Amino acid sequence: MTTHPAVSATASETVHWTVLDSPIGQLLLTADESGALTSLSVPGQKGGRSVRGAEEGWRHDPGPFRAAEVQLAAYFAGELTEFRLELRSTGTDFRQRVWNALDSVPYGETTTYGQIAERIGAPRAAVRAVGGAIGANPLLVLRPCHRVIGADGSLTGYAGGLDRKRHLLGLEGVPPTA
Secondary structure (H helix, E strand, C coil): CEEECCCCCCCCCCEEEEEECCCCCCEEEEECCCCCEEEEECCCCCCCCCCCCCCCCEEECCHHHHHHHHHHHHHHCCCCCCCCCEEECCCCHHHHHHHHHHHCCCCCCCEEHHHHHHHCCCCHHHHHHHHHHHHCCCECCCCCHHHEECCCCCCCCCCCCHHHHHHHHHHCCCCCCC
16 A cells, blocks of 8 residues: 655645445545545545535546455455555644554554554553544545554444444454454
């Protein structure tokens, strides 16, 4: 998976988008003009993108998403454990550090908010801020925020909903937790 530093979109940039069906519902994917994926959202996602009300400059175009479509299908079929897609996210330096730490959580494993804070060199008191950054992850599934659980092993918040989180962890062979 290739990630890029934060890039500010300008009003003149085109946002390419498509919708893919998946076992966790429809996936709305967006990409910038270069074809780098900028978001993957699910219906009802807290803070997720939506075509409804999309700004001018949004263009329905499945072309830039062919590799993502193939890799997501393989992931949901249990045949792919690591995405190799170009990703581009816009966020603060702190969010970028948290998201980069998420990218290092291996398939089929979980981590905690405290462990993510530790990985980025943040104090234990920053766990809430880490949780906020994880909740703002614009690339669900591709950037594995579903692999982050509570310190007590419980499933905690997931912008896409706890049922989807359970599904994704089950797909990856993670035993059910409280």
